[in-house]
Amino acid sequence: MSLHPTLQPYADAWTHSIEAISELVQPLVEGEWNRRTPCPGWSVRDVVSHLIGLDSEMLGDPRPIHTLPRDLFHVATDHQRYMELQVDVRRHHTAPEMTSELEYMIIRRNRQLRNDNRDPGARVRGPFGSDLTLEESMRRHAFDVWVHEQDLRTALGRPGNLDSPGAHVTRDVLLDELPRVVAEDAHAPRSSAVVVDVHGPVEFLRTVRVDIQGRGTLETAPALGPAASLSLDWETYVRLACGRVTPEAVADRVKTDGDQELAAAILRNFTVTK
Incomplete structure (x- = not known):
């Protein structure tokens, strides 16, 4: 076996x-x-x-x-x-x-x-x-x-190894946490959407939609007119999500559009590891 x-x-x-x-x-x-x-x-x-x-x-x-x-x-x-x-x-x-x-x-x-x-x-x-x-x-x-x-x-x-098998497992683990970060921790408005665009060795674009009950879901389709959008490289995404850096330390590597208060709240709550 x-x-x-x-x-x-x-x-x-x-x-x-x-x-x-x-x-x-x-x-x-x-x-x-x-x-x-x-x-x-x-x-x-x-x-x-x-x-x-x-x-x-x-x-x-x-x-x-x-x-x-x-x-x-x-x-x-x-x-x-x-x-x-x-x-x-x-x-x-x-x-x-x-x-x-x-x-x-x-x-x-x-x-x-x-x-x-x-x-x-x-x-x-x-x-x-x-x-x-x-x-x-x-x-x-x-x-x-x-x-x-x-x-x-x-x-x-x-x-090195930013695109290794472990990197792709990490992408999926971190994306599973993204709806909670946006909807519950950052309190994105109900019936809104937030787009996260990540580039580099591991690339993806995901939309978190927040429904009328305030629950977040993850989608692969880009949203038209999102409340906020964030664009950053894969290494910075990992370091933020795993609590290795503060948003202030990598401010030059993260581009935000739309509601700046919401974007800042998402980045403040981006760490998902204990």
Whole structure:
């Protein structure tokens, strides 16, 4: 038996990104592991530790028994504390320890994926003991690993893979959140439309229509006379949606038309990651 065809794109995206990450960090000297990434509070070592921890848990390994220090300024919520545990426990690991553990985890996960014959709808355990489908778990994981690959590339000055399989999974995950951002968080007017036009390695144009009840839906057809429109490049879209930059920091890379207050409200609420 082998992985269900529905799940294969997410396995392929994960494999592409995690192998790229392994290649990126393999030659790093000790000091380079301490470079700051765009992920708030995390160094290169921290990001890799996070990824090792996530995949270890997907393998069924127990979470480490570890007490977090009280002075981690970037850790304020239960979600952040949960994620920080796998990171902090590895903060003093050496470069060879990090690369060895990463390589071993990749071998184990590849073996697991090759032998996994579960249905996409099978229920699995997620963070905090949450219950979700195997398909959603793998989709979210492929998204997470690609975003962190980009964090590492930014920190190390090695841009690339902006149109890789993980990038296309990320596009779909982020677009799923766009109606909520526009209709609920930015409070776009009822019976209005907002157009988002993204160019670059991954290109798309989407319309969010807000109905009379204030619910947002995503459409591929462009709207005539939208209340507001935003045009930006793919890398900026990702960095905004994943909380890596503020709207002010990339104001020169985002073009807005129409209702400027609405456009500003959308950009203020653009971050969808926790």
